[in-house]
Amino acid sequence: MIIDGVMLLWFGLTALSVLFVAIDIRNTPESTVMKWGFVLFTLYAGPFGAFLYVLGCREPLPGTHEQxxxxxxxxxxxxxxxxxxxxxxxxxxxxxxxxxxxxPIVVDLGLEYLLGFAFGWTIFQALFMRDMAGGDYGKSLRMTFTSELLSMNCLMGGMIAVSTLAWKGNPAAHDPGEPLFWFRMSVALMAGFAVAYPMNWWLVAHHLKHGMLTVRPTQPAGKPAATDAMPGMTMDTKPGAGTDMSAMKPPAPRPPVPVMAAVSFAVLAAGLLVAWIFGGLSG
Structure with missing residues (x-):
C-alpha cells in the first residue's frame, strides 16, 4: 500500500532528523529545556521539526543567536x-x-487533554522554567497556568479534528503496536502546532509566554539572555537580544486575557465539532 511506503520514508527521515538535531543543537547557545524541546518536537514532526530548528533556532554565525x-x-x-x-x-x-x-473516544480525548496539560504545565513549563521565576516553583505554576491553558486548548483543537478522522476506519491507526498509530499522532501533533501558533503569537507579543532563549557558557543555566520575557520573570538581557525595558511592565493585553481564553475554548470546541460532524467521535 502507498501509505506503508510513505510511513517507511517518514520514519526513516524522522530518525535522521532527530539524530541531526540532537547532535547539532549541542552547539547552539539555547537553554537546556528548549534543546530537549526541539529534540522531542523533531521526534513528532520529523524532517519538518529539523527544518524549523535550522530556520528558527540554529545559530547562523558565532555570536549571533541573540539577534x-x-x-x-x-x-x-x-x-x-x-x-x-x-x-x-x-x-x-x-x-x-x-x-x-x-x-470510548470522548473519554480517550479527555484523558489526552488532562495528561497533556498536566505534564506540559507542571513539568515542561513550571518546573523546567522555574529559574525564570526566581526558583520559586509555586510562583512559576501561577505564572504559566494561563498561557499553558490557552495554548493547550488550541493545540488540542487542531489535534482532535485530525486524530479522530484520519484513517478512522482502520483499526491499525488506533493500535499503539502499529506504525500507523504513531504516524497518525505525528500528523495530529503537527496540525495542533499549526493551530496553536497564532495563539502563541498573541501570548508572546503580550509577554505572557517566553519565546526562544539564549544561554552562553559564561551565564548561569537559569539566566537566559534573549526572549520576550514574561512579567515577573527574571532575565539577564543583552543589547540586541530582542527584549526592551518595556517588557518588564507590559501594557494590558489587547484583546484582554478572558476574551482570548474564550477564543481558545472556541477553538477546542471547533475541533470537537468537526470531529462530531464527520463521525470521528463515534465509538
Missing part, C-alpha cells in the same frame, strides 16, 4: 514548539493508555 532569534516569528516558533514538545508527551501517553484499555 537571530529576536524576530517575533522565531520567538513564537520557540513558544509553540515548547508547548507541543511538553504537552505532546502527556497526550501520547494518554492515547496509548486509552487504546490499551479501549476507552
Amino acid at each position: 537571530y532569534v529576536a524576530a517575533r516569528w522565531r520567538q513564537v516558533l520557540g513558544s509553540t514548539m515548547h508547548c507541543v514538545a511538553g504537552d505532546g508527551i502527556g497526550i501520547l501517553v494518554g492515547a496509548v493508555i486509552g487504546a490499551a484499555v479501549a476507552l
Whole structure:
C-alpha cells in the first residue's frame, strides 16, 4: 500500500532528523529545556521539526543567536514548539493508555487533554522554567497556568479534528503496536502546532509566554539572555537580544486575557465539532 511506503520514508527521515538535531543543537547557545524541546518536537514532526530548528533556532554565525532569534516569528516558533514538545508527551501517553484499555473516544480525548496539560504545565513549563521565576516553583505554576491553558486548548483543537478522522476506519491507526498509530499522532501533533501558533503569537507579543532563549557558557543555566520575557520573570538581557525595558511592565493585553481564553475554548470546541460532524467521535 502507498501509505506503508510513505510511513517507511517518514520514519526513516524522522530518525535522521532527530539524530541531526540532537547532535547539532549541542552547539547552539539555547537553554537546556528548549534543546530537549526541539529534540522531542523533531521526534513528532520529523524532517519538518529539523527544518524549523535550522530556520528558527540554529545559530547562523558565532555570536549571533541573540539577534537571530529576536524576530517575533522565531520567538513564537520557540513558544509553540515548547508547548507541543511538553504537552505532546502527556497526550501520547494518554492515547496509548486509552487504546490499551479501549476507552470510548470522548473519554480517550479527555484523558489526552488532562495528561497533556498536566505534564506540559507542571513539568515542561513550571518546573523546567522555574529559574525564570526566581526558583520559586509555586510562583512559576501561577505564572504559566494561563498561557499553558490557552495554548493547550488550541493545540488540542487542531489535534482532535485530525486524530479522530484520519484513517478512522482502520483499526491499525488506533493500535499503539502499529506504525500507523504513531504516524497518525505525528500528523495530529503537527496540525495542533499549526493551530496553536497564532495563539502563541498573541501570548508572546503580550509577554505572557517566553519565546526562544539564549544561554552562553559564561551565564548561569537559569539566566537566559534573549526572549520576550514574561512579567515577573527574571532575565539577564543583552543589547540586541530582542527584549526592551518595556517588557518588564507590559501594557494590558489587547484583546484582554478572558476574551482570548474564550477564543481558545472556541477553538477546542471547533475541533470537537468537526470531529462530531464527520463521525470521528463515534465509538
